[in-house]
Amino acid sequence: MVEFSSERLARLTGMLKRRGVILPAFEIHGGAAGLYDFGPVGGRLRNRVNQTWINHWQSLGNVVEISCPTVTPYPVLEASGHVGEFSDFLTECKKCGEASRADHLIEAIHPNAESLSKDELGALISENNPPCPSCGESEWGQIEAQNLMFNTKIGAGSSGRQGFLRPETAQGMFTSFTSIYRHFRERLPFGALQTGKGYRNEISPRQGMIRLREFNMAELEYFIDPEVNTVHDFSLWNQEVTLIADKEGEIVMTLGDAVEKGIIRHPTVGYFMGWTMDFLLNVGINPAHLRFRQHESNEMAHYAQDCWDAEIRGSYGWVECVGIAHRGCYDLTAHEEATGQRLRAWRTFSEPKVVEINGWTTDGAKAGPAFRALAGQVKSAVEELPPETKFPFTLSIGESAVEILPEHVKRVQRSENVNGEWFVPHVVEPAFGIDRIIWHLLDHSYSEVEKSGEDYTLLGLPELIAPVDVTVLPLYEKDGMDELALIIHRELCGKKNVFSVYDASGSIGRRYARADEIGVPWCITVDHDSLSDNSVTLRSRDTGEQTRVLINALPF
RNA sequence: GCGGAUAUGGUGAAGUGGUUAUCACCUGAGGUUUCCAACCUCAUGUCGUGGGUUCGAUUCCCGCUAUCCGCACCA
Numbered sequence: 146m147v148e149f150s151s152e153r154l155a156r157l158t159g160m161l162k163r164r165g166v167i168l169p170a171f172e173i174h175g176g177a178a179g180l181y182d183f184g185p186v187g188g189r190l191r192n193r194v195n196q197t198w199i200n201h202w203q204s205l206g207n208v209v210e211i212s213c214p215t216v217t218p219y220p221v222l223e224a225s226g227h228v229g230e231f232s233d234f235l236t237e238c239k240k241c242g243e244a245s246r247a248d249h250l251i252e253a254i255h256p257n258a259e260s261l262s263k264d265e266l267g268a269l270i271s272e273n274n275p276p277c278p279s280c281g282e283s284e285w286g287q288i289e290a291q292n293l294m295f296n297t298k299i300g301a302g303s304s305g306r307q308g309f310l311r312p313e314t315a316q317g318m319f320t321s322f323t324s325i326y327r328h329f330r331e332r333l334p335f336g337a338l339q340t341g342k343g344y345r346n347e348i349s350p351r352q353g354m355i356r357l358r359e360f361n362m363a364e365l366e367y368f369i370d371p372e373v374n375t376v377h378d379f380s381l382w383n384q385e386v387t388l389i390a391d392k393e394g395e396i397v398m399t400l401g402d403a404v405e406k407g408i409i410r411h412p413t414v415g416y417f418m419g420w421t422m423d424f425l426l427n428v429g430i431n432p433a434h435l436r437f438r439q440h441e442s443n444e445m446a447h448y449a450q451d452c453w454d455a456e457i458r459g460s461y462g463w464v465e466c467v468g469i470a471h472r473g474c475y476d477l478t479a480h481e482e483a484t485g486q487r488l489r490a491w492r493t494f495s496e497p498k499v500v501e502i503n504g505w506t507t508d509g510a511k512a513g514p515a516f517r518a519l520a521g522q523v524k525s526a527v528e529e530l531p532p533e534t535k536f537p538f539t540l541s542i543g544e545s546a547v548e549i550l551p552e553h554v555k556r557v558q559r560s561e562n563v564n565g566e567w568f569v570p571h572v573v574e575p576a577f578g579i580d581r582i583i584w585h586l587l588d589h590s591y592s593e594v595e596k597s598g599e600d601y602t603l604l605g606l607p608e609l610i611a612p613v614d615v616t617v618l619p620l621y622e623k624d625g626m627d628e629l630a631l632i633i634h635r636e637l638c639g640k641k642n643v644f645s646v647y648d649a650s651g652s653i654g655r656r657y658a659r660a661d662e663i664g665v666p667w668c669i670t671v672d673h674d675s676l677s678d679n680s681v682t683l684r685s686r687d688t689g690e691q692t693r694v695l696i697n698a699l700p701f
Numbered sequence: 702g703c704g705g706a707u708a709u710g711g712u713g714a715a716g717u718g719g720u721u722a723u724c725a726c727c728u729g730a731g732g733u734u735u736c737c738a739a740c741c742u743c744a745u746g747u748c749g750u751g752g753g754u755u756c757g758a759u760u761c762c763c764g765c766u767a768u769c770c771g772c773a774c775c776a
Contacts, residue, residue, distance in 0.1 A: 151769095163712055163727080175750060175766045293775095313776085348702060348774060356775070454776085468776060578776075599738065620736065650729080654737035661737090670736060682736070691736075 149588075154460040157591050158353065160602060164663050166190065166587070166612075167354060179350030179358035181580070186663050189644060190612040191361065194428055194583055195340050197609055198363045201424045202575075208336040208365065209328060213317025215342055216299060219307040224483035225316050225476060227309075231293045231345075236270065236285045250275040250285075295344045310344035315574060318366035319476045322488045326368075333490055333570055334375070336367035340579065352461045354584040361579035368570040369413060370492060371474075377416040379404065386422065387436035408439075410451040410471070413573045417469050421455055421575055425467075429586040429607045434458035438465075457581070459588035466581040474569035481569070493565035500561045503532045505554050512553040523547060527554055586610070590664060604664030605687065613665045615701060616646045618656050620672040630671040633681070633696060643701050661686055669699065 161167045165184030169176045183191045202208050222228050236247045247266040274283040294312050298305035311317075318325070318337045329335040340363040350356045369375065379401030389395050390408045398406075400422075404415035418437055426432055440452040455467035477488040507524045516523045522542050527549065530538070536551040590605045608614070615637060619630035627649060637645035646665070648656050653670065660668050670682040675696075683694045694700075 159712060169767080172749090172767085176768085178767070345776085351769095351775095452776095465776065470776095576776080596737080601738080618736090621734080652734075652737085652739065654739080656738090657736080658738045668736095673735065684736080689737075 149458075149460045151460075153591075153593065156593070156602075157460070157588065160591075160662065161187075161587065166663065167583075177358075179347055179356065181354060181357060186612045187583075188612075190606075190610060191579070191583060193610040193612065194586075195361065195363065195579060197428060198424060198577060198579070199338065199340060201427070202336070202338050202365050202420070205336065205420070207329065207334065208338055208367075209325065211317065211321055211325070211337050211339050212341065213311075213314065213321065213339060215311050215344070216297060217309055217311045217316065218299060219309065220483065221316055221320060221480075222294065222309050222312070224479050225319075226479060227294060227312055227316075231312060293345050293347065295346050312345050313343050313576065314339045314341050314362050314364045315366055315476070315576065318364070319480055319488070319572075322368075322477060322480075323486075326490060331491060333373075334367060334369045336365050338363070338365040340364075354580045355461055355464055357580055363577040363579050365417075365575050367413065367417070367573045367575075368490070369573065370490065370568070371571040372492070372568075375412055377404075377412050379415070379419065382419045382422065384432075386418075389436060389438040391439045391441050409453065411573065414451055414453060414469055414471050417573060417575045418453055418455070421467050421469060421577075425455065425457070425582065427607065428582065428610050429590050429605070430457055430582070431589040434585075434589060436463070457585040459585045464581060464585070465578075466585060467575060467577050469573070469575045472572040472574050474571055476572060477569045487567065488569065489567040490570050491565055492568055494563070497562040497564045500563050502561060503558050504528060505530050505532070505534065506557050507553055508555045515550075515553060516547065519545075519547060523549070523553075532556075532558075601658065601661075603661045603686070606664035606666070608666045611664050611666050612644070613646050613660075613663065614643050615667040615669055616648050616656070616660045616665050617669045618647075618653060618671070619649050620653060620670055622649045624673065625676055626671045626673070629675055630669075633669060633671065633699075637699075637701055640701060657684065667701075 162169075164186055166187040168182045168184050168187075170180040170182045171177050199210060203210065219228070236250070247270060250270060270285050274285075276283050295310040297308050297310060299308040300306060317339060321337065325335065325337045340361065342359055343362040344359050347356055347358050350358055379399070382400050385397045385399055386403075387395065387397055388403055388408065390403075393408060396403075396408070400409070400415050400419050403409045404412050409415040409418065422432075422435065425435060434457055436456050436458075437453045438456050440454065450471045450473045452468055452470040454465040455469070456463045457466045458464075480486070481488045505527050507520070507527050509520075512523060513520050519542055523540065526540050526542060536549055536554060538549045540547045540549055586606070587604070592603050592605060594601050594603065606612075617630045617634040617637070619626040621627075630649070631647060634645050634647040637643050646660075648659065650656075651659075657668060664686070666686045668682075668684040668686075670684065670691075672682065675681050679696050680693050681696055681699075682691045683699070684691045
């Protein structure tokens, strides 16, 4: 079992920097907090984890990949709620200068302080004078809004529109909903995913790759009909999982049981938790350091109905790396309301519904001239009247009373067949922080052992995501061994999905050690015999075992 | 954002108000070596950044940036 410690963490980050996996960005200019580079080894690692994620979710069979801009106009994020929700309202204690979040100060006074506006917060604070958590005094300054999104301007000068760098990729899936809906021939359920950069202007980035200002996200928006009882196959996951449920606390059970008992409130959320677990284990997360935690109702993001985080334990403790949120109809409704565009799916009833329409409406030709500006309101009011209403009838509309005469109205009585209805699909969203996952799989894969009395480090990465698949090593760089090794190396590099590294410097043992340190699963060694019999040594990283293989029978 | 500490080759460390800043590992070249960080020779590469004090600053002072630790915050 890995023991996480700050000393091990220092050695691990040192190795990652030295070997070009992850490094602080722009370091020659002094660096920038919360920004990291993936180096010559990390670049491919990131790409492979990313691609593995895409492949994994596309294997659901009804999921497409899209790619949307990171630069996003203001109204999009206003509609989504980010402009409001991503602002923290801060106020400073006049005595000690400590900045506190205004909503936290009045948490005890107001049950839902987070939802309050700046003015409401200000009023409550001056009424109640909450004490400063740091010095105990109760004198507060102005409340300032601090937005966690990066501002930008789309277009130059005064004609530029305000925009933001996106704080999540999800909004692109919602704003493209109709196109995706058409792609799937207007049949639910379906999903759209994208991977890409997201940006949050963190007040204080900490803990290396854990909190970044620019980060790799991978999100799936899966659209479902809330009235269909989806049946998922939970027999895929027989193993018990650690769950920290909102009410029950820490429990250990299978995902299927948790869904059945209603602890996981929607089966698709549970199913995606399983799918998420498969992905995490495939890329090298240690299941002993994985758990799912349900958000308490009061910590749920503004859009969510139920939310489970996959948390991974590593050198920084338990860290949320995936959020699986049931967002309900929140997002599509929000964009619908902001734009007036229909973002809905059509649900055909199993049998057409016969709707009896029995009541009154206005006769436009008479009622229009009679009521003028009020005609519209009169019409709606009349249509609400029961069929037995007698006219003349006095309606009160706003302040005024209006007399409706028989000539103003028409009787309506008919039956209509309704074949279906438009509804706003619900969304289940698995959202992954790719950088956090990469950090943890490195953290879990990194092991320090002793080999012949020396410290030896090894990265036990799964072959699926190893940044280098194989290194080719001439035993000595002479007698043609180097030429043969180069030929093999180039041929391997030309193969689909294979990346080989040629390494000829240092003793063979040193080169094996170098390969192990960055988790290369296989080494091919060209020796004197190779020159005559076309065979090479294939060495496994994990077992150290060597087998003799013909060059044209190499498993790559 | 606040408080404290820190910043020396790629990595980890030592050191100094005085002119060629030290060591180990790493890296590169050559030699040696018939498969797990061996050895020999040689070589490359450093005082975060801007300003101040000073005849002279890597060293002292100040600002900035970054890192670490606490507070706060957090998907």
